Amino acid sequence: MDNAKFVSFSSDQDLDQAPAGKVFTATWRVRNTGSVTWGEGYKVVHIHADEGSTLMAEKASYPLAEVASLSTVRPGDEVEISLPMTAPAPRSKRYFTDWQLQNPAGELFGEVIWLRVVTTRPKDTPPPTGLRESNSQYIDDDTIPDGTPLEEGTAFVKNWAVKNTGKRKWGKAYRLVFVNGDREMSGSMTHTVPAAAPGEEVILSIPMTAPPARNEPYISSWRLHDDRNVPFGDHFWVKIFSTAKVDAFGIQPYSQNDPRWKNNILGTGPRTLSEFGCLLTCYAMMLSGFGENMTPTRRRSSRRRRWVSRPKNFTVFATRFPA
Numbered sequence: 001m002d003n004a005k006f007v008s009f010s011s012d013q014d015l016d017q018a019p020a021g022k023v024f025t026a027t028w029r030v031r032n033t034g035s036v037t038w039g040e041g042y043k044v045v046h047i048h049a050d051e052g053s054t055l056m057a058e059k060a061s062y063p064l065a066e067v068a069s070l071s072t073v074r075p076g077d078e079v080e081i082s083l084p085m086t087a088p089a090p091r092s093k094r095y096f097t098d099w100q101l102q103n104p105a106g107e108l109f110g111e112v113i114w115l116r117v118v119t120t121r122p123k124d125t126p127p128p129t130g131l132r133e134s135n136s137q138y139i140d141d142d143t144i145p146d147g148t149p150l151e152e153g154t155a156f157v158k159n160w161a162v163k164n165t166g167k168r169k170w171g172k173a174y175r176l177v178f179v180n181g182d183r184e185m186s187g188s189m190t191h192t193v194p195a196a197a198p199g200e201e202v203i204l205s206i207p208m209t210a211p212p213a214r215n216e217p218y219i220s221s222w223r224l225h226d227d228r229n230v231p232f233g234d235h236f237w238v239k240i241f242s243t244a245k246v247d248a249f250g251i252q253p254y255s256q257n258d259p260r261w262k263n264n265i266l267g268t269g270p271r272t273l274s275e276f277g278c279l280l281t282c283y284a285m286m287l288s289g290f291g292e293n294m295t296p297t298r299r300r301s302s303r304r305r306r307w308v309s310r311p312k313n314f315t316v317f318a319t320r321f322p323a
Contacts (some may be wrong), residue, residue, distance in 0.1 A: 002035035002103045004110025007078060015117040016179055016223065017231050018087035022122075027082040028113040030101075038064060038073040041104030044081055047112070048098040056097050056117075064101070087119045090229050093190060094118045094177065116189075118169035118177070120230050134174075134226045135166035136233025142203055146239040147217070147260070150210040151252075153245065158238045160204045164196040166232065171181060171195060171229035174203055177236065181220030184211045193224065204236065213244040216257055254296060256281040260294075261297045273297070286309035 013024030032038060042252055046055050062083070065071045069080040098114045119243065139181040142159035150156060164170060170193055178189040184207040196202045204224075211218055224234045241260060244253055258264065262274035273280065275298060280296050287294045 001034050002036050002038075002101070002107070002109040003032075004101050005031045005033045006038070006113055007031050009113075009115065011115070013087070015115060017120050018089050018117050019122040020089050020119045022087045023084060023152070024087065025082055026115050027080050027097075029080050030110070030113065031074045031078045031079055034109070035075055037075065038079075038139050039071070040065070040312075043102045044068075044083070044099055045102045045108070046097065047100050047108065052096065053098045054088060054095045056088060056095070057083050061102075073201060086119060090119045090121055093229075098188040118225070118231060119227060121228065132198045133166055134168045134170070134230070134232045135164075136224050137163045137165045139163055139201060144238065144240065147238065147241065148239075149241045149243050149260075151184065151245055152210050152213045152242045156208055156210065158206050158208055160236045162196075162204050162234075162236070163201045163203060164198050167198055168226070169195065169197050170202075171223075172268045173229065174224050176206065176222050176236070177225050177231070179221040179223050182211065182218040183220065185209065185218055185220055185238065185240075207236070208238065210240060210242040213242045215271055217241050251285050254281050254285050254288075257294065258296075261295070264297055 008029045010027045044062050044064055046060040067081055067083055073079045080110050094116050096116045098112050100108045100112050101110045102108050137160040142161045144158050174194050176191045186206055191206050193204055194202045217239050219239045223231045224233050225231050256277035257274050264273045266276055284294045284296045
């Protein structure tokens with residue numbers, strides 16, 4: 001059976017601002033996860049043309065041996081597939097192009113390999129007369145600070161406080177555009193932005209949903225684009241930890257070996273939460289069952305009791321831990 005898994009992607013061009021007409025190389029690294037060796041008759045083909053996938057290469061189909069780093073790819077091998085492409089003319093939204101492997105029987109297989117690119121006016125082309133530069137500055141996270149834990153499936157709105165530090169007013173054609181990272185948090189890759197005069201501070205908002213739980217954080221980067229599709233200003237980040245759904249008893253499961261806190265020092269040390277944090281972790285789970293938004297390292301509101309660090313011990317409510 002033929003199968004393929006995407007491993008990594010690289011390019012010699014910044015795909016967030018590729019000058020129109022610029023020739024660049026896109027390289028995907030894929031692994032043969034099937035049971036058949038790829039060799040003669042295997043191809044890389046352009047797909048989804050009817051759904052808007054733009055053909056940026058010279059041809060819509062290439063023999064695999066012509067564009068791959070290996071002439072034959074055995075099961076378990078990894079291979080780099082490189083395609084020369086040309087950045088299309090600028091437009092108000094980003095381009096995408098999708099490709100997939102095809103076996104000698106003409107059957108498509110494996111994961112789709114793709115790229116997204118924002119094209120800009122070539123540098124040697126003078127800007128339209130009378131247009132000034134746009135710019136932006138990140139001020140603060142208005143909601144969802146970096147590292148916020150959210151239960152999988154939870155809908156939330158990420159807000160950034162941002163200042164227009166350019167010389168142009170942001171209008172209807174300005175957009176907040178996905179740059180890279182975990183796309184599954186947001187259903188759309190572009191979002192409208194509020195009007196903002198130079199010097200004015202506004203809130204940029206994106207509705208999102210916490211993806212399936214995992215130990216690693218979900219991160220995505222966003223950037224403003226002007227009415228000429230030119231990216232400008234600071235990047236804006238969202239970073240969350242998606243946790244498993246709470247069970248019927250209302251208890252949030254935690255692990256002392258969670259990468260978010262496993263290396264935290266208990267009290268004055270030298271032991272870490274990973275080594276001696278089982279009881280503290282159990283307390284956090286117990287408190288979550290009583291409706292407390294608590295993790296093994298999260299401090300509660302200053303109006304209530306906290307995890308308290310002391311010179312030779314630390315106290316959790318009525319329990320004293322020598323440390």
